[in-house]
Amino acid sequence: GHPAASSQAAHRTTITFWHGMTADHQAALTQLVNRFNRSQTRYRVVPVSQGNFGTLQQKITVAAKSDTLPTIAQTTYTNVPNYVQGHLVVPLDAYLGKRPFQDVVPVFRQSISYRGKAYAFPFSKSARILFYNRDLLKQQNVALPATWAALHQDGKRLKSQHITALALDQSFLTELNDLTYQAGTPLITRGPRANLNTKQTRAATHVLWDMLQDHTATTAGNAGYGSTQFFAGKTLFYSGSSAAIPVMQASAPKGFHWGTTVEPRYHGRQGTSVSGNDIVLFKSASPAQRRGAAAFLHFLLQKKQTIQWAEKTGYLPLTTSACQDPHYQRYLARHPNARAAVRSLDFGFQDRAFQGYPQYFTAINQSLDRLTTTQTSPEQALPQLQQRVNTILRENRGA
Amino acid sequence: MKKLLIGGRYLLLALGAVAMLLPFVWMVVISLQPAATTLTLPTFAWSSALHWENYRHAWRLAPFAQYYGNSLLVTATTTGGQLFTSILAAFAFSHLHFYGRRLLFRGLIALTMIPGELLLIPNFITLTHLHWINTYAALIVPWLTSIFAMFALRQAFLTHPQSLYYAARLEGASDWQYLWHVLVPLNRPVITAVGLLQAIGSWNAFMWPLIVTNSPRLRTLPVGLMTFTSQTGTNYPLLMAATVFVVVPLLILYLALQKYIVAGITRANLKG
Amino acid sequence: MLNPKPSLKTTLHALAYLAPLLIITVLFTVWPLLSAVRLSLATRSNFYTGRVTAYGWANFGALWHDPDFHRAVQHTLLFTLGVVPASVLLALGVALLLNRLPHCARFFQTLYFLPFVTSTVAVSLVWGWLFQADHGVVNGLIHTNIDWLNDPHYSLLALILLCLWQSLGFNILLFLAGLNHIDDRYLLVAQLNGATAWQRFWHVTWPLLTPTVILITVNALITNFKVFDQVYALFHGSAGPANADLTLTYYLYQKFYIENQTGLAAASGLVLFGLVLLITGLAGTYFHHWTRWLRKDAR
Amino acid sequence: MEVTFQDITLAYPHQAPTLAHFTWTVPDGELTALLGPSGSGKTTLLNLLAGLLTPDHGRLLFDQVDVTHQGMGQRNVGMVFQDYALYPHLTVHDNIAFPLKMAHVKRAEREAQIRQFAALVRVTPFLQKYPRELSGGQQQRVALARALIQRPAVLLLDEPLSNLDAELRVTLRQEIRRIQQATGVTTIFVTHNQTDALQIADTITLLHHGQVQQTGTGHQLYHTPANLTVARFIGSPRLTTLPFAALAPALPDSLAARFASSATLVGIRSEALLATPTPIPLLTTQTMRLTAQDFLGRDIVSHLRWHQQDLISTALPPLAPGEYPLGLAAPGCYFFAANGRCLWTGGTDHAES
Amino acid sequence: MEVTFQDITLAYPHQAPTLAHFTWTVPDGELTALLGPSGSGKTTLLNLLAGLLTPDHGRLLFDQVDVTHQGMGQRNVGMVFQDYALYPHLTVHDNIAFPLKMAHVKRAEREAQIRQFAALVRVTPFLQKYPRELSGGQQQRVALARALIQRPAVLLLDEPLSNLDAELRVTLRQEIRRIQQATGVTTIFVTHNQTDALQIADTITLLHHGQVQQTGTGHQLYHTPANLTVARFIGSPRLTTLPFAALAPALPDSLAARFASSATLVGIRSEALLATPTPIPLLTTQTMRLTAQDFLGRDIVSHLRWHQQDLISTALPPLAPGEYPLGLAAPGCYFFAANGRCLWTGGTDHAES
Numbered sequence A: 001g002h003p004a005a006s007s008q009a010a011h012r013t014t015i016t017f018w019h020g021m022t023a024d025h026q027a028a029l030t031q032l033v034n035r036f037n038r039s040q041t042r043y044r045v046v047p048v049s050q051g052n053f054g055t056l057q058q059k060i061t062v063a064a065k066s067d068t069l070p071t072i073a074q075t076t077y078t079n080v081p082n083y084v085q086g087h088l089v090v091p092l093d094a095y096l097g098k099r100p101f102q103d104v105v106p107v108f109r110q111s112i113s114y115r116g117k118a119y120a121f122p123f124s125k126s127a128r129i130l131f132y133n134r135d136l137l138k139q140q141n142v143a144l145p146a147t148w149a150a151l152h153q154d155g156k157r158l159k160s161q162h163i164t165a166l167a168l169d170q171s172f173l174t175e176l177n178d179l180t181y182q183a184g185t186p187l188i189t190r191g192p193r194a195n196l197n198t199k200q201t202r203a204a205t206h207v208l209w210d211m212l213q214d215h216t217a218t219t220a221g222n223a224g225y226g227s228t229q230f231f232a233g234k235t236l237f238y239s240g241s242s243a244a245i246p247v248m249q250a251s252a253p254k255g256f257h258w259g260t261t262v263e264p265r266y267h268g269r270q271g272t273s274v275s276g277n278d279i280v281l282f283k284s285a286s287p288a289q290r291r292g293a294a295a296f297l298h299f300l301l302q303k304k305q306t307i308q309w310a311e312k313t314g315y316l317p318l319t320t321s322a323c324q325d326p327h328y329q330r331y332l333a334r335h336p337n338a339r340a341a342v343r344s345l346d347f348g349f350q351d352r353a354f355q356g357y358p359q360y361f362t363a364i365n366q367s368l369d370r371l372t373t374t375q376t377s378p379e380q381a382l383p384q385l386q387q388r389v390n391t392i393l394r395e396n397r398g399a
Numbered sequence B: 001m002k003k004l005l006i007g008g009r010y011l012l013l014a015l016g017a018v019a020m021l022l023p024f025v026w027m028v029v030i031s032l033q034p035a036a037t038t039l040t041l042p043t044f045a046w047s048s049a050l051h052w053e054n055y056r057h058a059w060r061l062a063p064f065a066q067y068y069g070n071s072l073l074v075t076a077t078t079t080g081g082q083l084f085t086s087i088l089a090a091f092a093f094s095h096l097h098f099y100g101r102r103l104l105f106r107g108l109i110a111l112t113m114i115p116g117e118l119l120l121i122p123n124f125i126t127l128t129h130l131h132w133i134n135t136y137a138a139l140i141v142p143w144l145t146s147i148f149a150m151f152a153l154r155q156a157f158l159t160h161p162q163s164l165y166y167a168a169r170l171e172g173a174s175d176w177q178y179l180w181h182v183l184v185p186l187n188r189p190v191i192t193a194v195g196l197l198q199a200i201g202s203w204n205a206f207m208w209p210l211i212v213t214n215s216p217r218l219r220t221l222p223v224g225l226m227t228f229t230s231q232t233g234t235n236y237p238l239l240m241a242a243t244v245f246v247v248v249p250l251l252i253l254y255l256a257l258q259k260y261i262v263a264g265i266t267r268a269n270l271k272g
Numbered sequence C: 001m002l003n004p005k006p007s008l009k010t011t012l013h014a015l016a017y018l019a020p021l022l023i024i025t026v027l028f029t030v031w032p033l034l035s036a037v038r039l040s041l042a043t044r045s046n047f048y049t050g051r052v053t054a055y056g057w058a059n060f061g062a063l064w065h066d067p068d069f070h071r072a073v074q075h076t077l078l079f080t081l082g083v084v085p086a087s088v089l090l091a092l093g094v095a096l097l098l099n100r101l102p103h104c105a106r107f108f109q110t111l112y113f114l115p116f117v118t119s120t121v122a123v124s125l126v127w128g129w130l131f132q133a134d135h136g137v138v139n140g141l142i143h144t145n146i147d148w149l150n151d152p153h154y155s156l157l158a159l160i161l162l163c164l165w166q167s168l169g170f171n172i173l174l175f176l177a178g179l180n181h182i183d184d185r186y187l188l189v190a191q192l193n194g195a196t197a198w199q200r201f202w203h204v205t206w207p208l209l210t211p212t213v214i215l216i217t218v219n220a221l222i223t224n225f226k227v228f229d230q231v232y233a234l235f236h237g238s239a240g241p242a243n244a245d246l247t248l249t250y251y252l253y254q255k256f257y258i259e260n261q262t263g264l265a266a267a268s269g270l271v272l273f274g275l276v277l278l279i280t281g282l283a284g285t286y287f288h289h290w291t292r293w294l295r296k297d298a299r
Numbered sequence D, E: 001m002e003v004t005f006q007d008i009t010l011a012y013p014h015q016a017p018t019l020a021h022f023t024w025t026v027p028d029g030e031l032t033a034l035l036g037p038s039g040s041g042k043t044t045l046l047n048l049l050a051g052l053l054t055p056d057h058g059r060l061l062f063d064q065v066d067v068t069h070q071g072m073g074q075r076n077v078g079m080v081f082q083d084y085a086l087y088p089h090l091t092v093h094d095n096i097a098f099p100l101k102m103a104h105v106k107r108a109e110r111e112a113q114i115r116q117f118a119a120l121v122r123v124t125p126f127l128q129k130y131p132r133e134l135s136g137g138q139q140q141r142v143a144l145a146r147a148l149i150q151r152p153a154v155l156l157l158d159e160p161l162s163n164l165d166a167e168l169r170v171t172l173r174q175e176i177r178r179i180q181q182a183t184g185v186t187t188i189f190v191t192h193n194q195t196d197a198l199q200i201a202d203t204i205t206l207l208h209h210g211q212v213q214q215t216g217t218g219h220q221l222y223h224t225p226a227n228l229t230v231a232r233f234i235g236s237p238r239l240t241t242l243p244f245a246a247l248a249p250a251l252p253d254s255l256a257a258r259f260a261s262s263a264t265l266v267g268i269r270s271e272a273l274l275a276t277p278t279p280i281p282l283l284t285t286q287t288m289r290l291t292a293q294d295f296l297g298r299d300i301v302s303h304l305r306w307h308q309q310d311l312i313s314t315a316l317p318p319l320a321p322g323e324y325p326l327g328l329a330a331p332g333c334y335f336f337a338a339n340g341r342c343l344w345t346g347g348t349d350h351a352e353s
């Protein structure tokens, strides 16, 4: 405690920021925050790590019910409809204005608004990409698959070599999302309406399910991430999140060469799920805090900050200008593996947020889990799922 | 014959001990592997050098000294409080007669059946009203009782001959004096065991401290363990190193208390 | 007193001893329980504001029709059945082996206590590794290649094994303390009366140990009915493959914190409460008979 | 402190009352011995007194103050339990110190008293031992010291000497007597040993069938028993009984006639059968057959046979088996009614008065 | 089964040996009474026998077979513990049944035996009660039944009758005697009650200072004690002692001269001081002062004073205090050496032979 510093600090408005980042990510975030706090004298952002995203979410729930929410918190935009219904969050545009969002990468912009207002500020975003084993690719003389069909064909050939073509994470929901999006029939469409038992969805599900059935693809199961098998040299490809790149780099065995590319096409179209977390501003914040939060978010969108954030954490830069920035381009040149994700932004998409999304998410994950771990076929699972999701949607519309 | 029996006993115990020990050994071995955040569990690599520096790194990654202090404080006070309140209640349930004794006892046991997940939010709201969020009080006060401890102690208190109680009362001891001068020393093994179990529970408690505190100043060791895990991967060696130094105080505590747990007072002191 | 007669005075006296426990329990258990009851009856409410606009039994009805809930009940019962008897008996067995061991008693006791000291997170990681399909130690030992954690047929068993292993130390410690409480002379007399080792155990140790056995069994029933942490940790925040390890508390957690279905969650919590009450009540009635000799007031 | 039991009834759960309408007064400042067969309710009485039991009915008075519903802490009663109730976790020293500690007696004063009482009961060498390391008799002595050191208003001793050898027994009972007389504490002493009772008690009460059978000095109980129960219970060897009809022909006519209708049983003490001639006045002289003699220390127990009846005498010198003329002295010869009441006690007909 | 202790030494932790080089043989098939002051090691001896203790040194033989290191299960020893050690969780019935159950005795047979033994010790009405619901004496009887029903090869009874009233005591000791004689089981009976010992034991052994002081019949121990310890321990009232020098002038000259150099103490039994004239041959007649008389049932204890010495007699009739010429009989008068050895026992100089 420097007396001057502390008296000055007393005048500052404190902005509490709950997040779920740990380790290196937390360090990067702290750096950003410190820089913000130094950059001005009116606000002070206090980041509080609340464990992982699961515990963070639980904490927000608890805090919401007892009126002890922070100023801002990291969360996914899919929670926004529920928060809006609970009168927990306030729109950001009132404080931030529309302008800052204009530069935000278009795909991220999709998730910002709910019922015409901007609630979710994109923060730690990543895209689904395809990792490949360079040496194995060369050895087996396989080209990078342009389509899911090609991937399946290659897989059948590789099976004789006791190589599985594709490793998936525990759940293949993201890939299924991609496929249905590519087919032009997303799982959830405006309304919201669930299209889980349509012909197209069944076909898309079969693409993955068939691969799992004939062992040209495998899920990670309890290991969580498909990278385990991928690094073991047992699979040629691994469909995973770009956020994992830094970790993959750290955990790759010595002499293991790998690369990344965009997800294959289906029905001739490209499409990649973008996921990650956003930041919301809570209603309980005072006007001064709201203004401070806006200033902080504004600060995060600045090119320098967002590029640094992306470079340090492996998340994607938030603005188009940052993506095109020569500085960042140089970084990409040095880190070719990071390129696939940035490229994916052009055809990236995000799920539609709606009330009851968490229930929907649980339901569909459970169904997909059943498809992978039991003998259930899509024809058996999907009608049930459709029914269940219909109920969920109906109930939430009523609420 | 007797020797054979003893030998068999050791053999069985040793077999079981391997199963008990294996995960712990594994933990220590992993903690000595080269550190890096990974998506997969590392496997043994015996040949490589032992990375003792992992412990140093893990210690530095989070304010563990602070966490240690908090854990010590919280564990000591909650365990002490639990023992105190449980001893009192166990005494009432085993030695005193009052209306509704059986009903109340059963009711309390029944209460332990409520899953904590259900109580979390209402309790949080209560603490908010008390303005205790983010204070030591929130970490300590709700845990100052343990119905399990009460149950365990009552079971032990029940087995003592009543004549001891009467003798003490006649000799001018109040209930209070009898409790602390006779019953508690007599039950030291059980009290120590229960206290140890409660201390371990408190030391390892994770969800509650995380939920009711917001600043690292108040957080406890298990929360510190989260430092090494993120959505995108886990630094297993560092996590295991940290786990080891979270566990070690408990082990020391256990070793220190062990002799009290197995030192019976009622044991007939015949040789042989 | 030998022939107790409760009176207002004795009741007040006893209340003084019970007060600290009761105050905290009422504040932090009974009160929340009541609010849970209220929630369980709320059919229309705002999750965040907690404002209820309609009451009814609909939540219980929904549980009655929810196949996931049925599964959760079934798994919980199976799980408890798998863990409790085995855990109590194994712990007793080990405690008996450890009790009055001529040499290295402390050493072995410490080993057996290790799993309980170690935090659940680390333990689950370790077991996740032990249960691996390919190089897992468990498969190596029994010469199988079961995918313990991904095969819905085995994942509950895996959970059972983990919980058994972890709870052993706890129960052993209590048993050791309980065994120590028994006056040796009864065993000596039994030996003079010609009892074999087994007879001594069955006719003397076991009955004299009943207070401890009851404690451990009731406690094991309750904790295992509420199993959650281990599921969460072993399956990384899921309920196992194809929901094969969905337990009641996990169900509650999922409804509450993930799906924000407060009413359902509270209702399932109450059903769990009722179920444990029923089962421990049955166990209690059974034990009641055993402890006739202990009861001092009446026979 | 005078202790009065007023019409007290007590039944343990699920069984007939152990005490029914029981009335008894323990005189203030005296040492009262309580005798009675095993299971007659002696311990129950003490427990009532100490407040460990509450009567189902009736009142308990301490100096006319009703203490029936007072707690055990308030009564200031000291007790030696039949099973000693020593604190297993305390050394002998601390066991004896316990009551003083509870009363917050100063350390120096406490130590002095402990030393004194330990010496009294001869456990000084064991002060640092735990109860489980003591012999039975040593434990009993510790229990005695613990009860005595408390200096209670009423002292209850439940067989405090049962496990002691004759010598210690004599010493300790004299000590108990001395302490009792010095402090004037009302003391109740339960014992099975008549010598103990006869030696130290001011009065003896015999309890049987939940009722006081007789209260009096040892001499009274022995020589003028109120009824058959008392006469049989007091005295060793036990009183020999024979039908009045069997003895009547041998009795002086006036005596036989007087009790012909009322008496049914005759009781004869072992010392009332004497070798003749003797200066003591005799009721009758009969020829009896001596079948055997047991030598028990200074006693010679002679087994006699007379008209199909077995009799016992301790007043005969060593003799060879055979027929001898023996005299029956009036003192030591009692007549009992059918209901057990004593009608005649060797000439001093107190029972009739 | 003959039981032999061979040079046995046993010390409890941190204290001097309770038994040191202890040698003793318990004759086969007899009932041996073990007497000794409190803390003399009687219970310790029984525990050694039962196998609850292992000697530090020496051997224990059962019929010449070394059982020193055998477990207790193999020895087939029955025991009544001084504190009964009844199983608290079993009813009286099940407590008594326990040894039979362990031996897998058939149910019908078992029940018959239980009924028989319960009746023997008079606990039939309490069969369904738990030990804590019994009186002290009732508990003791249950313990006795449990030990007897087992029909062991060696039966150890540690004060089995201490809490029983005189009547029960007589009955039960006769039963013990009867069972012992019927089955011929080697029995050791620890007691503080000399009458018990004298009444039923084949031989009596007196233990003191970790050593056997004397073994013999009751008559032998009483009339020809091996040493002062024995003479003092046996007999009630206790033996009166006075310096030899004080009595010597009153003794016949030859006797006084013979023991002048060796004897230091004279012991006089209470029955050896008689009123004169008496037909019994006397050593001397002296005028003594009668100070008081106690009436203890049939005994009259007279306190006498003679040449600054206190003497006790139980052979005087009721008399007023005053001076009387009293005779000292030779039987009941002992001379002891400085080391306690008995030199002369009223004419039967066994101690010298």
Ligand SMILES: Nc1ncnc2c1ncn2[C@@H]1O[C@H](COP(=O)(O)OP(=O)(O)OP(=O)(O)O)[C@@H](O)[C@H]1O
Binding pocket: C002, D012, D013, D015, D018, D036, D037, D038, D039, D040, D041, D042, D043, D044, D045, D082, E126, E132, E133, E134, E135, E136, E137, E138, E163
């Ligand atoms: N807690 C109890 N529950 C039921 N019955 C009891 C209880 N305590 C004693 N009794 C019964 O009451 C009667 C009197 O018991 P009490 O202990 O007073 O006898 P006592 O005269 O002390 O006998 P003893 O000389 O054998 O100790 C006995 O028949 C006994 O069985």
Ligand SMILES: Nc1ncnc2c1ncn2[C@@H]1O[C@H](COP(=O)(O)OP(=O)(O)OP(=O)(O)O)[C@@H](O)[C@H]1O
Binding pocket: B269, B270, D126, D132, D133, D134, D135, D136, D137, D138, D163, E012, E013, E015, E018, E036, E037, E038, E039, E040, E041, E042, E043, E044, E045, E082
């Ligand atoms: N477990 C023990 N630890 C230490 N000393 C003991 C132990 N048991 C007995 N002693 C001591 O050994 C001596 C002999 O004890 P023991 O019990 O054999 O006496 P005893 O002859 O049975 O006496 P009593 O007639 O009083 O029962 C006593 O002085 C006693 O203090």
Ligand SMILES: [Mg+2]
Binding pocket: D042, D043, D044, D082, D158, E135, E136, E137
């Ligand atoms: Mg009694």
Ligand SMILES: [Mg+2]
Binding pocket: D135, D136, D137, E042, E043, E044, E082, E158
């Ligand atoms: Mg003894």
